[in-house]
Amino acid sequence: MTTPPPKRRRNLARKWHRWLGLVAAFPILWLAISGVMLNHAQPLGLNDRMVTSGWVLRHYNQLPEGKPAAFRVGDRLVTEWGGELFLDQKPLLLQGDLVAAAAFKGQLVIATPEKIAIFDGSDEMLLELDDLSLPATPLQAIQVINDRLHLVAADQSYVLSDDFFSTEKTTQAVSLAELEELLPDEEKLLAASIRTRRGMPLSRVILDAHSGSLFGWPGWVITDLSAIGLVILTLLGMRLFPRRKA
């Protein structure tokens, strides 16, 4: 194989540099600008600004998977959707499969296999009980019988004290509750609420667009190719840098 003469090599490098520069210009500009923005996210307030665009949020799979199911407690709706829990349309800090929900002395008690959460009249979580305070887990049922809260855990029934911190074994039968499907309107309302409530911080969206992961594997490929293109452009630029001989 013969080596092309210096002038021809130089022209070839210039040609590659020009066209590669043109193709990679926009992705590289984006990488540079977004990189600077991310480095100054705090002063630019990017952590506080929320993106609520449906198009962007769709990339984050904000809606849980599966079908929502719920317990009705008086006029309240406690819904489980893909392991996430909602009180009416409000997301709860509690997560997991919904075992049961019951009204107890002006409070709302919600049970998952691992936890019981007690909410007061203002929907604030008053208390969260886990295996440190429960007689056993996983929980299978809760029910208010004769104004006392009963639960079933590991096939044994217990009755809880009014402060929830002590339990006694009981032979009282506790019935297992069955979740019911949401009405179509209720499901639409909940979905709309999740979409609008869960904005993503702008800094996170820029970071994901910077790394390309916002657009899935094509984004990663474009980002990687841009980075490789930048390396090649640098090398070609260095190749073109020496002055021509007079």
Added chain:
Amino acid sequence: MIAFLLCGGSAFAGPRVYQKPSEFIQSNLGAIPATQAITLTSAQQKQVRAILGHNYRTKAIRYWTSKGKTAFILEEVGKNEYITTGIVVKNNKIEAVKVLVYRESHGWEVGRPAFTKQFKGAALETNSHLSKNPRNIAGATLSVRALTKLARLALFLERQK
């Protein structure tokens, strides 16, 4: 490179469970004592807000006491996710801090004993700040702040029992 990124992404996904809360209580108090709780009054809520910058996730905060030691299992958001932390207080001073569950993608270095042992012996000053603050960790600033707030909260709660 894509394969590397894919592997790296999945390796750091999901919470890091360092120790179960029940194991933390057992190892520090010898057994799991009966659960007690402080139900925050509105005045106490105000002081908690001054420490955390917001209300604690529950109005009643549980604790376990044995042999003069009090153990708290507290949670605070680092950047986006809750960090579950076990804190033991004795004589109004921090005796032990341990990150039990770390759910953030960045900043897990706060779970290292080299970091958490800096809290040992810290007390609450009159301005409700710690008598000694831990060194910051680059890239884990928010997690460091979260743990510092929880240490202050535990010392505050100890005085409210």
